[in-house]
Amino acid sequence: xxxxxxxxxxxxxxxxxxxxxxxxxxxxxxxxxxxxxxxxxxxxxxxxxxxxxxxxxxxxxxxxxxxxxxxxxxxxx
Numbered sequence: 001x002x003x004x005x006x007x008x009x010x011x012x013x014x015x016x017x018x019x020x021x022x023x024x025x026x027x028x029x030x031x032x033x034x035x036x037x038x039x040x041x042x043x044x045x046x047x048x049x050x051x052x053x054x055x056x057x058x059x060x061x062x063x064x065x066x067x068x069x070x071x072x073x074x075x076x077x
Contacts, residue, residue: 001026009049011040012064013056022049 004023010016018040023031033049035042043050043061052061 002031006036007049009051011053011056012043012050012068013052013060016040016053018051020049020051 002023002025004021007020007022008017009020011018016039018035018037020033020035020037022033025031030048033042033051035051039054040051041054043052043065046065050065052064056064
């Protein structure tokens with residue numbers, strides 16, 4: 001059964017804190033999240049709960065994700 005948790009996460013670009021509701025499956029794998037704080041937005045296409053400020057551009061977010069996590073390799077099917 002999925003489990004939702006309230007978590008605080010910092011903007012991937014600047015670190016500003018946002019409240020998120022994060023959903024995990026029964027094995028503890030990330031399913032999705034919803035940003036509950038004003039001014040924040042979900043970072044799409046991520047396999048982990050990530051948030052950014054609404055003011056940051058897509059390019060700023062991509063650079064920050066690469067800086068923090070390195071090149072993201074697609075999973076082999």
